[in-house]
Amino acid sequence: MLASKGMRYLALISILFLMGCPSGPMEEVVESNNTSDAFKEEDDLSGINPDEVVVDEVEIQEIEADLDNTEWVNKQDLEFKEDGMVYQKGVDILFSGGIKSLYGNGELQERYLVLNGIKHGPYEKYFENGNLNRKCAYKEGKLHGKFKKWYDSGKHASEGQYLDGQEVGIFTWWYENGFRSQQGGFNLAKEHGVWMYYSEVGRVLEKIVFFGGEELEIEDGY
Template identity: 30%
Template sequence: MFEKQFVHNIKNHPMKKSALLILLFVLGSALLFSQNMDEKNGPWRSTYPDGSVKSTGQFNHNIPYGEFIHYYKSGIKQSVTVFDNQGIQARNSTWYESGNLMAEGKYINKQKDSTWSYYGDSIDQLIAVEQYAKGKLEGKSITYYPGTKQATEVILYHNGIKQGDLRKYFPNGQVMTEGTYLNGKLEGLFTLYYPDGSTQLKGIYKNGEQAGEWKYYSITGKEITYEEFIYQQSTSIEADDPDKSGEKIQPF
């Protein structure tokens, strides 16, 4: 039930689609480092309950080396991991059952490291690029509109926590949102734009909460609403605007 609802919620949303595909890869690749590590030497393989091959590889006193291959139950290749440096480092490529590339990147000491790239199945196109250090996001993380080279979101991480500039984009490349993260929470000026580049709203975040005066603008650039946020309470004051549709603009 949870899986059905989860898939339903991400339908037709490029950023959430990217998140789902990355999650599916993480769940699948966990098999790589979750095998029973009883004493293993030489060629090795594991099987599914029906006897079909699940994984093949080779060990030297429990240290994996060379090429390991994992298969779907259908017999189609799922991933190839090549170990070197006494099993400390490994390069991984993972495919969908369709044969399209899902993800590729590097492990060091069983943790993601350096650049990881993720791809969509139906379009076989790059959908996200992430940077890792010791298993945690580190540096720039980019998601893309499917089938394009246009980023949907660019965000910075440090030690697995959002830290630094945030930018989201419209499909035409125009900036949609600008903000800053401090220790995982929005901090400072936050701006939302219309597709033509004009400002839709702007305000200040403090410790992840809206604070002070937030201003809302019409597409023509006229201020139509502002809100004053004090201790998580707000008072909305409407400006006189004959062009206003009557529907309040929301920041999210």
């Protein structure tokens, strides 16, 4: 078996690093093609054929909004309380609207929408050099819809999608040199289907087939 515990640990660290995402008129739309139920840890996997494990296709529509025509309030002019909610400053009233923050050099750091004190709608975060860092969306405070992340150089770092705060469908990560680092699927936040791990020059390091978060099969790289 090719992958060492160290290699698997590095792969896990890269997933945790690349997937993180902080939290106009808005229109809520309904998702379709829901994934199947998550699998329980006690399920018997002995009779499952790894070649038949596939990731459900999921189509998710996000909370839509026109950020360019939104009226923005500076983050420092609002109150962020311990309950995680955003309030109007000086009064016990939940805030609804657009929030933005700036770097010391005046460049935009982040902007997002809030409804009744919680993130609801598109979210954008930028590097200090002006390049986009993360782009995602929230629904009632949970990640919901497409998620994309970039390196500060502008190169693509990762992409995937969320359904009510849980990873679903195919996620892909890239090295900064443009080569894919790993790709795999999720079924309600559990690894599911084929996961491929690559070196920085594109060589396959390992292939793992998951079923509901459990490893079914591991193949050496080639």
